[in-house]
Amino acid sequence: MKKPFVTKEQIEEIVKTYPTPFHIYDEKGIRENARKLKEAFSWNKGFREYFAVKATPNPFIINILKEEGCGVDCSSLTELMLSEALDLKGSDIMFSSNVTPAEEYVKAKELGAYINLDDYTHIDFLDEVAGIPETICCRYNPGGVFSLGTHIMDNPGDAKYGMTKEQMKDAYKKLMAKGAKHFGIHSFLASNTVDNTYYPTLAKILFELAVWLKNETGAHISFINLSGGVGIPYTPDKEPNDIMVIGEGVRKAYEEVLVPAGMGDVAIFTELGRFMLAPYGALITKAIHEKHIYKEYIGVDACAANLMRPAMYGAYHHITVLGKENEPCDHKYDVTGSLCENNDKFAVDRMLPKIDMGDYLNIHDAGAHGFSMGYNYNGRLRSAELLLEEDGQVKMIRRAETPKDYFATFDFCDILKNMKY
Numbered sequence: 001m002k003k004p005f006v007t008k009e010q011i012e013e014i015v016k017t018y019p020t021p022f023h024i025y026d027e028k029g030i031r032e033n034a035r036k037l038k039e040a041f042s043w044n045k046g047f048r049e050y051f052a053v054k055a056t057p058n059p060f061i062i063n064i065l066k067e068e069g070c071g072v073d074c075s076s077l078t079e080l081m082l083s084e085a086l087d088l089k090g091s092d093i094m095f096s097s098n099v100t101p102a103e104e105y106v107k108a109k110e111l112g113a114y115i116n117l118d119d120y121t122h123i124d125f126l127d128e129v130a131g132i133p134e135t136i137c138c139r140y141n142p143g144g145v146f147s148l149g150t151h152i153m154d155n156p157g158d159a160k161y162g163m164t165k166e167q168m169k170d171a172y173k174k175l176m177a178k179g180a181k182h183f184g185i186h187s188f189l190a191s192n193t194v195d196n197t198y199y200p201t202l203a204k205i206l207f208e209l210a211v212w213l214k215n216e217t218g219a220h221i222s223f224i225n226l227s228g229g230v231g232i233p234y235t236p237d238k239e240p241n242d243i244m245v246i247g248e249g250v251r252k253a254y255e256e257v258l259v260p261a262g263m264g265d266v267a268i269f270t271e272l273g274r275f276m277l278a279p280y281g282a283l284i285t286k287a288i289h290e291k292h293i294y295k296e297y298i299g300v301d302a303c304a305a306n307l308m309r310p311a312m313y314g315a316y317h318h319i320t321v322l323g324k325e326n327e328p329c330d331h332k333y334d335v336t337g338s339l340c341e342n343n344d345k346f347a348v349d350r351m352l353p354k355i356d357m358g359d360y361l362n363i364h365d366a367g368a369h370g371f372s373m374g375y376n377y378n379g380r381l382r383s384a385e386l387l388l389e390e391d392g393q394v395k396m397i398r399r400a401e402t403p404k405d406y407f408a409t410f411d412f413c414d415i416l417k418n419m420k421y
């Protein structure tokens, strides 16, 4: 059973001020989860979570995580700018980018961020545009397929990211020759894993690589970044990850591989997005149309522009009809948005309670890669983001877009001077 963190009564209050659709986040859930992650890795002195900003690039959310001790993982100029504005700098920032424009390396270097190089050729590129910092990270791609037991999780051999093992060695040597003194290793091998063995398995691979790199190059390795990929159960039948078990699994690998190699001072970093935020955000939308043709449709006031994952990946997002939590799910619906795109469906053939016009639907697990993937197709506007604070108050943390925002990029000329806002 997935339980919404808001009730129908709360939403009925909120919509008096903020009309649907909107994203709402649960501050209490965010903080409790961040604290649990920290506890799970408290055995490691240098541990730090660098929140993947792209998952939920909202300054209020990032400030909450900052208060919980998190840094940020950025991969673009605007994400760096956002971090800088929140007074995150230096070792607060991992810059894990790829296909990086020169100006972004310049900005990352200026902020003193940990720069994570995606490729061997980026060494010269970075050196030319910004210079090589004293501490630098390289991203590893082991190639082949990545499996946990018999279950294939992902295909690193097909992924555009990272360097081969030999390139990692050559990169370290080259970087040392250019003055780098401390090194990081980063790798992201599988996305949205709901399996407590992902991080420990990845950790063992990276720890062994670290020992090898140290022996081959003499480099001082100061951190290993396990990156993102710890997932959440989008479907109600799955068990969530147990972060305490995950932390303990990583500790075991650390004791087994790094400590005997005299590398017991290596800091562990994570770069989680989904795990930090997805369950603590919901998209709230109202049923505004029903349609009975070859199938039963419920039309809602949100669309894929507000939450793209179902349209883009066919991703499942659980839906609760607020106030009908205990009613039988005896109606089969497609729940759709208004885009002129047939894949604009939040749910297909979903069994739900009977939906009446005006009902509020809670679309679960929209807190990461939700709002942030939003777009403006069909002239649809991005919604507001709200925060359910720990004391139960609701605060707007981003206003909804207006038509004026949508047309703002024509403000260099007067072709829309007759626009009636």
Ligand SMILES: *Cc1c(COP(=O)(O)O)cnc(C)c1O
Residues within 6 Å of the ligand: 052, 054, 055, 073, 096, 097, 188, 191, 192, 227, 228, 229, 230, 271, 272, 273, 274, 275, 368
């Ligand atoms: C997207 C991304 C993350 C976060 O991934 P999640 O699946 O949200 O945990 C972390 N690091 C990098 C480099 C990423 O691109």
